[in-house]
Amino acid sequence: MTLHSERTVEAVTAALGRRFVVIDNALPQDAFVAWMEEERAVRHRPSFSSIDPVFDGVAFHADSSFASVKVGEGQVEVVKSAIRKGLEALGSPAMDSEHFRFWRYGRGAGLGWHDDGRGRGAAYTLYLSGEWRATWGGELELFDCPVDEVPCVDFDVSKDLMNAPVPATSIAPRPNRLVVMVAGTFHRVRKVEASAGDSLRRSITGFLAP
Numbered sequence: 001m002t003l004h005s006e007r008t009v010e011a012v013t014a015a016l017g018r019r020f021v022v023i024d025n026a027l028p029q030d031a032f033v034a035w036m037e038e039e040r041a042v043r044h045r046p047s048f049s050s051i052d053p054v055f056d057g058v059a060f061h062a063d064s065s066f067a068s069v070k071v072g073e074g075q076v077e078v079v080k081s082a083i084r085k086g087l088e089a090l091g092s093p094a095m096d097s098e099h100f101r102f103w104r105y106g107r108g109a110g111l112g113w114h115d116d117g118r119g120r121g122a123a124y125t126l127y128l129s130g131e132w133r134a135t136w137g138g139e140l141e142l143f144d145c146p147v148d149e150v151p152c153v154d155f156d157v158s159k160d161l162m163n164a165p166v167p168a169t170s171i172a173p174r175p176n177r178l179v180v181m182v183a184g185t186f187h188r189v190r191k192v193e194a195s196a197g198d199s200l201r202r203s204i205t206g207f208l209a210p
């Protein structure tokens with residue numbers, strides 16, 4: 001294989017479920033590098049989890065918008081088009097959104113089970129770490145069924161999910177992986193393991209209107 005062909009890695013749909021799609025090599029390499037640099041330059045602030053502020057640990061975030069980033073219009077378009085492809089694969093009519101957040105999860109940080117709330121069409125996450133290992137945790141886990149299909153007996157999400165009609169799907173935060181998920185899907189971010197050391201789980205996440 002020549003150096004050139006190693007560099008031009010095509011985007012691939014690594015998994016397509018009922019309610020989620022995983023696109024690997026979502027951005028061309030130059031765009032991915034530009035977005036990694038953008039992410040490194042952003043000033044994040046600590047953020048208590050809205051799901052479980054005591055046990056989720058502290059993640060860091062920065063509010064942003066495609067209009068305010070420095071990567072340039074071309075690189076913004078590349079991300080928007082990857083998201084659009086994800087939505088098309090899901091047959092979702094969700095709309096583009098200008099606003100998103102940069103996120104960093106260090107060791108010990110995660111985000112408990114939730115469904116992002118009503119009134120949203122879809123959500124996306126693009127992973128921007130330079131490296132990730134299967135032992136470092138931080139997986140996005142989801143139940144690929146509508147929230148309404150989870151029998152709500154105890155009114156306690158973590159208990160009720162034990163009766164979900166499908167087993168959970170686990171998606172590692174592999175660099176340059178894009179996940180698009182239809183709203184109304186239970187999901188969580190597994191805690192980043194101590195073995196990640198100083199490596200951060202870096203991403204951008206946005207919500208799209210229905």
Ligand SMILES: O=C(O)CCC(=O)C(=O)O
Nearest residue numbers: 116125140187189203205
């Ligand atoms: O980072 C992820 O993989 C998902 C994040 C998430 O679920 C959220 O921010 O609501």
Ligand SMILES: [Fe+2]
Nearest residue numbers: 114115116187
């Ligand atoms: Fe979420």
